[in-house]
Amino acid sequence: MKDKYISRVRRKLSLPRAVKAEVVSDLEEIFAMACERGESEVATISRLGTPEEYVKATEAAFGVDGARLRRKRFAVAAVVFAFIAVAASACAIATGVSVERIPEGAIGYAETMTDIEVEGAGFGVYAAALGAGAVAICAAIACGVAAKVTSEKR
Amino acid sequence: MDGNYIRQFKKGSLELILLALIGQKERYGYELINELNSKGAEVLGYAREGTVYPILYRLEAGGLIEHRLVPAPANGGNRKSYSITPEGAITLKELKKLWRAYSDCVDLFIGETEDEG
Known part of the structure; x- marks a missing residue:
């Protein structure tokens, strides 16, 4: 106890x-x-x-308002995550666009359907960026809500 | 009476009382609380660690008191023993003077209004 x-x-x-x-x-x-x-x-x-x-x-x-400090930390984290979300989304869009445009005559490029799988590194980056963006958006919202809740509890 | 009035009074005076007690002689934290409760509980209310320790932190942060650790054989840990610093002694002297002037002033007003009533 x-x-x-x-x-x-x-x-x-x-x-x-x-x-x-x-x-x-x-x-x-x-x-x-x-x-x-x-x-x-x-x-x-x-x-x-x-x-x-x-x-x-x-x-x-000690002249510290702990609740206010925590609220501030959450707010800062929300802004940081929101920024990461925007950056990751932009990255995903850019990679997505470049994946779609495989230059003509490139190795692995085919005009008709083939069995060859085009393993572009681009897709992995695309998915990762998209995932990171989604996670960052969730984190930003969570931090925002936490900041709001902390401020209401006072 | 509304507890708020009492709290307002207590706020500033507890600092002065604790400084005066430590200024008198070196004391342990629990000793300060005992002293407060045996002599002042009726007026000041029951003193609790949650009230006293934050004041001790404030006084120490302000350089008015300091502590040394004394081994406590009973529980194997240490006890803090508080003493006043030279700066604290000067402040205590000034605060005492201020308190007397303050209470005289309040008495004056109370006395005047009582005479009229």
């Missing part, structure tokens, strides 16, 4: 690593001292408040 509480605080704290380590070791001390006094972990936790409340108060002491 105590470990779960502390690890939750550690995960949610948006503070420099050294400060985070200090907050965690303080929590260890708080629990140890309470235990020495014969207090149960449940009683200590009810005094400390929820991990989220503890995180909020601690971040505020």
Whole structure:
């Protein structure tokens, strides 16, 4: 119970690593001292408040608004993914166009149907770019939604 | 009474109280909480780590207090022992003066309005 509480605080704290380590070791001390006094972990936790409340108060002491920081990170990620999506789509379109136009007389070029499979490297790139584009669009939307949700929770 | 009024009062005064307690002598975190609760719980409300530790972080970040780690034989870990820095001692002196002037001023207004009422 105590470990779960502390690890939750550690995960949610948006503070420099050294400060985070200090907050965690303080929590260890708080629990140890309470235990020495014969207090149960449940009683200590009810005094400390929820991990989220503890995180909020601690971040505020360092002048950090964790929720706002997370929102900003999501927003930046959404923009980056959107950019990747646009770039990948453009790449896919460009490759797609070049795949369709096999120059006449090229090796493997046939005017009628043949059994020879034209293994253009182009198709692999095309598919990869298309896939990356689709993934990036999904990621951009997910980050955008996460940023919005984080801002509404405040 | 609305809890909001009490919170507003507590906000600034807890900082001064903690600085004064640490200025008096070196103290552990739990000691500060005990002290607050044994003498001030009635007025200030029950002090909790979630309130006190963030203030200690702020005071330390501001260079007003510092800590050293003292081994705690009972649990094998360390305990933080807080002491005031020279800068903290100067600030404490100024804050005490400000608090007295502040409370005198508030008393003055309260007294005046009481006389009228």
